[in-house]
Amino acid sequence: MSTVPYSEKLEKTSALIRENDILVQKIVDHGLSYYDLTLTELLSFRSAHKNDTRSVADHSSVIQSLKHFIRDWSAAGSHERDATFPQILTTLESLYPDPVGREQKKVLVPGAGLGRLSYEIAAMGFQTVANEYSFYQNLAHLWILSLPNTTQRESFKLYPFINWWSHQRTTTSLLRGVAFPDTELSALALEKLCLIDGDFTTAFYAEASSYDVVVTLFFIDTARNIVDYLDKIHAALKPGGVWINLGPLLYGTGPWLEPSLDEVLAIAENIGFELVPTEERWGADSFADVEAWRGKVRGAFAGYGWDQDSLSRNAYSAQFWVAVKK
Template identity: 40%
Template sequence: MMWNLRRLWVLAVTPAWLVAQAISVDNHPSLQSNAEEYSTIFQVHQTILTVSENASLPAGPDQTERHLNEVERLLQRMSRKHGRWNEHHPRYRLLEALRGFSSYAQLQQAELDRLEKLYGHASKQQRALLEREIGYGKRFTRVRELIAKNQELCDAVVRNALEFYQVDQGELDSHVEQMKKAGRSADRVSVSQALKHLVRDWSAEGANERDAAFPCISRALSEISAGRSGNDKPLRVVLPGAGLGRLGHEVYQLPGFEVTNNEWSMYQNVVYRFLENVTTLLNPDSSSGSAQDRGVHYPFIDSWSHHKTALDMLRPVSFPDVPPPSPPGTAVVLVEGDFTTAFADSTAGFDVVVTHFFIDTARNIMTYLDTIFRILKPGGYWINFGPLLYGSAPFVQLSLEDIVAVAEAMGFEFQEAPESCGAASLPGKKVRGVEAVYGFNSRALTKNAYDAQFWVARRKL
């Protein structure tokens, strides 16, 4: 197998006192004293990201045939000659995502300039007090420095995507210029959200959110696998709305499953492709495995609200806490595209569909239900965990009771769920609700939590 190795050099700027201490919510210091010192002392670490990229996608034992076939199909769909060229074309959406990542620093700095200008409206006496006591103005300088560090990560994501999707830099430059002439700004929010998903999916900090859902889903899958008799063929599992794919990789660790992730957002997909090609983010010359030797980013610098301390906003987050399997295709295959159309040729093709924080993203939830039923084999299982927070313009907004009634009418039989996965949500129905946090930032002063609904339903034979 041919591999193209390169190293990306990242400077992780971290407050010196923070590096010297164990970082936890319980012992994290505040800025009530020595604020001037905390705002000015830094320690710089040199972190090496060793990125291994498949140069030519040759067949071999390290990559599964279905991965190679899916990459081939993906590149065909990415061709400008495939389908109608408009803003919905996958290549157009890819170029928009890459434009967003390329423009990260420019867009974040513009927002920072706005905030700094607002600070100027405070009176001279007020600003003098803020500068003397907490060095407030210096935070703008620090955030600018950290924006630049995040841009290094964004640039690495873009470089990897250009190679993986076989897009020339000139094509991206041309697209950027066309959008500039059209007066269309790049998407700042989607890039920021994709970076925050690194926290939720691939950092130790995200464990509190993962631990609400993953154990229930894993237990259900293990019970389904254990219930088989005399069949050594792996169960085929698909996870629509997979985001950055951590759950799919957790499922792969269970015995007896072939895992397919599915995601529509190109902002999520290009970061996943970057992670997929990272053999290790640990410094190859270090044996400590400590946080400063890992890849880091600063996901919370774009929000100045709901922090206990200023340092919470500025803190680095290491990723990944466990390396994704590499090279790509050895564990989990990603199918990019809309769930309702990406599996048009997969009627009765899966043993299990796992919808994690997904079904309420539907414009038409009935189409989601139709797709789940269609792609499941008779006797296959649908595992769901998540809220029912519909978007701004859904065709249909079903209650939990509605969904259960419709699913049963379609031919699903709801199975018993363990009490550890929540209390019964509906009298006489096998659906349970459990509180699940969804907010990315475990140290924030605000928490977003849902009464997530968990069920296991079996398609009738």
């Protein structure tokens, strides 16, 4: 017997790739029926595009989307949600304490990922629109939304760590599965939630001044042009509408602008937002030294895409603010 049974590890990994593929197949099958496509159409599209250079990027997008099941839909991701959802959901609750009145209120969540935040907002009774432009995230999100509300907790399992072998303390952790969903699905949420596929900067032109609240979670820094994002958030809101933001400033691929936090806030004010005070419990005051912003913007430690067993951690001082459209 070898000291380190490495071939066995490779064989087990191959078997788990096949397990993941069973889940992916369910997602694809649902996508085909949702978009009214046949498998033959999909396969002929694939063979027509077999020489495209996107396949590596596609593969990594699929892996990222699968990993997002942890953050959004598993007990293992609850520490990420617990660090970010309460300030958002509590703000919505204090804006609209009467559950009956919430039925008339529209909330937009751009960059929704796999949709747990938008789902929780819908479960509070708001008309909720999740928006996301990643086809991969949307296929997985649509599949989740298609599950009947009788779906048992943790009835699915995924092996999300097998694609990245760095920082693993043990092979057992590398190969471990994550069960989901961690919750019974709420019929109210499934009824109140709708997903709009597309680029946030163009998908809502026709819906200017339509939303009571826009919630951005780990989103604004995905912009190539953050000024455009802030403009579009402002445009989507009704006068007096509220923008709730929480997230870092990790500028993504090829941004045209990378303003610092004070610049982002100054731009937001210039566009027509007014920051309002936020509760101390949501984090350290990021601008205690600036009179106009004191007690309004708060930073708190928040993880993203953590593997709790890994030897590495990715976390931010995520910034929380609430701003009203003047």
